Amino acid sequence: MQVAVYPGSFDPITKGHLEIIRRTSKICGRLIVAVVDNPNKEALFTLEERLEMIKHSVEDLDNVEIDIFKGLLINYVKEKQVRIIVKGLRAVSDFEYEFQMALMNKSICGEIETLFMMTSPEYSFLSSSMVKEVVLLGGRVDDFVTPFVHRKIIEKIGNGG
Amino acid sequence: MQVAVYPGSFDPITKGHLEIIRRTSKICGRLIVAVVDNPNKEALFTLEERLEMIKHSVEDLDNVEIDIFKGLLINYVKEKQVRIIVKGLRAVSDFEYEFQMALMNKSICGEIETLFMMTSPEYSFLSSSMVKEVVLLGGRVDDFVTPFVHRKIIEKIGNGG
Amino acid sequence: MQVAVYPGSFDPITKGHLEIIRRTSKICGRLIVAVVDNPNKEALFTLEERLEMIKHSVEDLDNVEIDIFKGLLINYVKEKQVRIIVKGLRAVSDFEYEFQMALMNKSICGEIETLFMMTSPEYSFLSSSMVKEVVLLGGRVDDFVTPFVHRKIIEKIGNGG
Amino acid sequence: MQVAVYPGSFDPITKGHLEIIRRTSKICGRLIVAVVDNPNKEALFTLEERLEMIKHSVEDLDNVEIDIFKGLLINYVKEKQVRIIVKGLRAVSDFEYEFQMALMNKSICGEIETLFMMTSPEYSFLSSSMVKEVVLLGGRVDDFVTPFVHRKIIEKIGNGG
Amino acid sequence: MQVAVYPGSFDPITKGHLEIIRRTSKICGRLIVAVVDNPNKEALFTLEERLEMIKHSVEDLDNVEIDIFKGLLINYVKEKQVRIIVKGLRAVSDFEYEFQMALMNKSICGEIETLFMMTSPEYSFLSSSMVKEVVLLGGRVDDFVTPFVHRKIIEKIGNGG
Amino acid sequence: MQVAVYPGSFDPITKGHLEIIRRTSKICGRLIVAVVDNPNKEALFTLEERLEMIKHSVEDLDNVEIDIFKGLLINYVKEKQVRIIVKGLRAVSDFEYEFQMALMNKSICGEIETLFMMTSPEYSFLSSSMVKEVVLLGGRVDDFVTPFVHRKIIEKIGNGG
Numbered sequence: 001m002q003v004a005v006y007p008g009s010f011d012p013i014t015k016g017h018l019e020i021i022r023r024t025s026k027i028c029g030r031l032i033v034a035v036v037d038n039p040n041k042e043a044l045f046t047l048e049e050r051l052e053m054i055k056h057s058v059e060d061l062d063n064v065e066i067d068i069f070k071g072l073l074i075n076y077v078k079e080k081q082v083r084i085i086v087k088g089l090r091a092v093s094d095f096e097y098e099f100q101m102a103l104m105n106k107s108i109c110g111e112i113e114t115l116f117m118m119t120s121p122e123y124s125f126l127s128s129s130m131v132k133e134v135v136l137l138g139g140r141v142d143d144f145v146t147p148f149v150h151r152k153i154i155e156k157i158g159n160g161g
Numbered sequence: 162m163q164v165a166v167y168p169g170s171f172d173p174i175t176k177g178h179l180e181i182i183r184r185t186s187k188i189c190g191r192l193i194v195a196v197v198d199n200p201n202k203e204a205l206f207t208l209e210e211r212l213e214m215i216k217h218s219v220e221d222l223d224n225v226e227i228d229i230f231k232g233l234l235i236n237y238v239k240e241k242q243v244r245i246i247v248k249g250l251r252a253v254s255d256f257e258y259e260f261q262m263a264l265m266n267k268s269i270c271g272e273i274e275t276l277f278m279m280t281s282p283e284y285s286f287l288s289s290s291m292v293k294e295v296v297l298l299g300g301r302v303d304d305f306v307t308p309f310v311h312r313k314i315i316e317k318i319g320n321g322g
Numbered sequence: 323m324q325v326a327v328y329p330g331s332f333d334p335i336t337k338g339h340l341e342i343i344r345r346t347s348k349i350c351g352r353l354i355v356a357v358v359d360n361p362n363k364e365a366l367f368t369l370e371e372r373l374e375m376i377k378h379s380v381e382d383l384d385n386v387e388i389d390i391f392k393g394l395l396i397n398y399v400k401e402k403q404v405r406i407i408v409k410g411l412r413a414v415s416d417f418e419y420e421f422q423m424a425l426m427n428k429s430i431c432g433e434i435e436t437l438f439m440m441t442s443p444e445y446s447f448l449s450s451s452m453v454k455e456v457v458l459l460g461g462r463v464d465d466f467v468t469p470f471v472h473r474k475i476i477e478k479i480g481n482g483g
Numbered sequence: 484m485q486v487a488v489y490p491g492s493f494d495p496i497t498k499g500h501l502e503i504i505r506r507t508s509k510i511c512g513r514l515i516v517a518v519v520d521n522p523n524k525e526a527l528f529t530l531e532e533r534l535e536m537i538k539h540s541v542e543d544l545d546n547v548e549i550d551i552f553k554g555l556l557i558n559y560v561k562e563k564q565v566r567i568i569v570k571g572l573r574a575v576s577d578f579e580y581e582f583q584m585a586l587m588n589k590s591i592c593g594e595i596e597t598l599f600m601m602t603s604p605e606y607s608f609l610s611s612s613m614v615k616e617v618v619l620l621g622g623r624v625d626d627f628v629t630p631f632v633h634r635k636i637i638e639k640i641g642n643g644g
Numbered sequence: 645m646q647v648a649v650y651p652g653s654f655d656p657i658t659k660g661h662l663e664i665i666r667r668t669s670k671i672c673g674r675l676i677v678a679v680v681d682n683p684n685k686e687a688l689f690t691l692e693e694r695l696e697m698i699k700h701s702v703e704d705l706d707n708v709e710i711d712i713f714k715g716l717l718i719n720y721v722k723e724k725q726v727r728i729i730v731k732g733l734r735a736v737s738d739f740e741y742e743f744q745m746a747l748m749n750k751s752i753c754g755e756i757e758t759l760f761m762m763t764s765p766e767y768s769f770l771s772s773s774m775v776k777e778v779v780l781l782g783g784r785v786d787d788f789v790t791p792f793v794h795r796k797i798i799e800k801i802g803n804g805g
Numbered sequence: 806m807q808v809a810v811y812p813g814s815f816d817p818i819t820k821g822h823l824e825i826i827r828r829t830s831k832i833c834g835r836l837i838v839a840v841v842d843n844p845n846k847e848a849l850f851t852l853e854e855r856l857e858m859i860k861h862s863v864e865d866l867d868n869v870e871i872d873i874f875k876g877l878l879i880n881y882v883k884e885k886q887v888r889i890i891v892k893g894l895r896a897v898s899d900f901e902y903e904f905q906m907a908l909m910n911k912s913i914c915g916e917i918e919t920l921f922m923m924t925s926p927e928y929s930f931l932s933s934s935m936v937k938e939v940v941l942l943g944g945r946v947d948d949f950v951t952p953f954v955h956r957k958i959i960e961k962i963g964n965g966g
Contacts, residue, residue, distance in 0.1 A: 071459045071460040072459040075459075
């Protein structure tokens with residue numbers, strides 16, 4: 001596994017994402033965290049803010065780089081001449097969706113493999129949308145994101161508690 | 162289980178909700194049916210109408226009271242100094258979502274437990290949104306809600322059939 | 323199984339739908355492909371376009387006819403005096419939703435049965451919404467739909483590749 | 484659906500089996516309840532006893548007949564020149580196993596279709612093995628089987644309560 | 645929830661069981677850990693050894709007592725005049741099995757409720773049989789059981805590492 | 806991914822196993838197919854026969870080697886100083902079991918990662934035990950295994966059909 005792509009919206013990056021990035025970076029030569037730029041999908045943070053938060057979170061990892069992609073993930077991966085997509089699985093519902101995506105991607109480009117890693121149990125409930133929902137309802141999320149991301153969330157929405 | 166909270170939107174209350182309320186009220190000292198007041202989430206019935214329908218449905222249950230909460234459920238439960246949240250489970254998809262919510266709540270406040278009860282099989286397909294969908298498409302729902310709620314639905318949308 | 327109804331949005335019809343139609347048409351006397359006309363649900367293709375694509379895809383099947391329904395499927399099926407609804411199952415998530423729909427339909431009209439068929443594994447990831455998503459993101463979908471439907475998609479959105 | 488096969492061990496036949504048989508018999512011309520004769524699989528009741536209990540349970544259904552098969556179900560169905568296998572689905576675990584069996588059967592003989600029917604919710608927990616387990620542990624099962632089958636179970640193991 | 649029963653084989657008791665016992669003991673008046681005495685089911689530890697390990701693990705919990713039951717759980721709970729059974733849920737497969745058991749129990753005795761609690765994520769993979777499998781294959785299990793239970797396992801099978 | 810281990814019983818190796826081996830061998834430096842030697846688990850083929858069938862199936866793959874392990878997989882992988890275990894996922898039931906195994910392995914040795922690959926849909930129903938069951942019931946399995954393995958099965962049990 002020389003090069004792998006870890007794609008996502010990262011709106012914002014959570015400790016669950018970070019755990020997958022750290023574990024993957026140890027078993028591959030180079031890991032590209034690929035942030036989707038989808039103007040049709042509403043996001044809490046701008047693309048720049050999301051990139052900044054990821055950069056801050058992975059700056060100690062030498063073989064991790066950050067990139068942006070538009071359009072179909074499989075096309076981006078093909079252009080990059082990468083062979084491996086890495087995804088985290090938390091639960092059965094993830095599994096089904098990712099199963100279908102992996103099969104469709106395999107059917108579009110048979111050369112590219114999607115490899116799945118089980119999220120650590122302590123992050124099995126964690127997602128960017130849960131973090132945002134909790135914040136918007138007035139809850140604290142400092143256990144679920146890094147202090148830097150936490151500050152950015154407070155700047156954005158409030159709820160420093 | 163002295164006091165328990167049964168939270169929901171109840172838009173409107175169905176026989177499935179009522180079954181969980183009745184069964185829970187028999188094994189706890191006091192049960193608070195907690196209706197979420199979320200102005201961002203579109204509802205068919207106003208908060209007042211939802212409260213009225215619940216009140217009418219549980220008036221024979223002495224130890225059941227009705228309340229309203231805003232924001233994060235776990236914060237509301239903590240303020241009320243209640244230790245137990247009760248939820249009904251109908252199917253695997255419920256299970257996964259509720260599992261994640263229970264873990265997140267546990268992570269936010271370790272003192273509060275979520276207890277799950279299996280919905281009776283005859284209501285395993287029933288949800289407020291299914292009731293609304295069926296009514297809007299011209300179907301009858303008198304088997305799924307109480308006669309009082311049924312009248313309220315007809316007043317609201319029609320379809321008395 | 324003299325007459326059966328295969329309902330759906332078919333926006334657009336995929337090879338997965340076609341496989342269910344072909345297999346079902348071999349074991350029943352007459353199969354009605356029933357396209358839902360739901361003005362509240364946004365569709366990529368107009369009702370007429372969807373009908374045209376289905377008609378083109380099944381024209382070699384003598385015992386398959388195409389119809390339109392409004393409102394609740396179960397009411398349409400009852401009016402048609404048909405006893406059987408046919409649905410394809412791809413995955414556990416389908417199963418749960420369809421289970422609930424079948425139980426609700428059974429509870430509304432006990433005379434009508436829903437029969438399920440497993441989608442062929444090579445189409446287990448395929449859905450109209452996946453096709454549309456791939457096209458909108460710049461991917462090719464010629465393996466997932468017939469050439470006629472592919473042309474219609476290109477006329478509509480582009481991406482002839 | 485002129486002829487269909489409903490296969491199983493029926494050790495013993497439960498009200499869940501009977502419900503599928505009754506519902507299927509109404510939508511097909513002829514239904515063959517096919518009891519597997521597998522000397523390698525331990526059963527509580529002999530093949531003759533199982534046949535007797537089924538016969539007694541379906542004697543009012545004119546288009547239902549009972550048969551025995553050995554070996555692979557798909558071979559039996561092919562020899563009988565039947566095109567349809569009917570199975571009941573109770574839960575996700577059934578779904579996965581039956582999905583795999585249906586795909587394997589389809590791969591062995593593409594002409595034969597397996598159609599699935601959702602078990603009524605009140606029997607969604609019911610299986611022959613649960614019935615036997617409950618009886619062996621001293622519980623009552625008269626709600627889960629017909630009175631005739633109940634008597635046979637008592638003759639066999641006891642527990643008339 | 646004045647009195648609740650937490651049933652199981654506890655062969656041996658794991659940290660996953662203990663977590664459910666501790667959490668439940670905090671929200672109920674009295675908790676009975678009920679160990680099944682099933683001579684037909686092969687166990688690694690004798691009933692006495694299993695009781696000893698539980699006793700040692702819960703001795704600091706004043707409102708937890710230990711009992712033995714034979715036959716059907718629901719009959720035992722009824723005789724004890726308890727209304728609540730508590731079970732831990734780890735995963736979807738647990739959910740389905742426990743769902744069916746809860747429905748069957750409800751159908752046998754409508755007065756008794758089964759309440760489910762989600763196992764902490766760090767024990768979501770843990771079961772007595774996994775512990776035994778790991779030990780028999782030469783692995784260490786000191787993270788999964790208490791030191792006392794660990795010693796008992798080593799006395800029984802070896803593998804002190 | 807320099808070196809990876811693909812563990813299993815391979816009793817016998819199926820086309821589903823082979824597909825995972827081929828796909829994995831293309832994205833890693835070296836792949837070790839590790840056959841478990843478990844005298845307590847009954848197998849149709851001896852260890853030597855299983856090794857021979859694997860060897861014959863992968864002889865064109867330069868970077869694939871075959872090995873035997875006893876005891877706990879995680880211990881074997883650690884001794885080999887490998888960091889990656891590869892597993893195929895076919896369905897939700899696989900997912901749950903493998904999820905629990907991966908978490909337990911991670912808990913025993915945090916350095917070793919399990920990566921999952923989705924089995925191709927056309928093999929999603931295939932397992933060694935299904936192959937054996939079909940053969941024993943008199944069915945043909947030449948589509949599910951290589952011709953060489955097929956001959957070995959016929960030599961062992963018969964059913965050349």
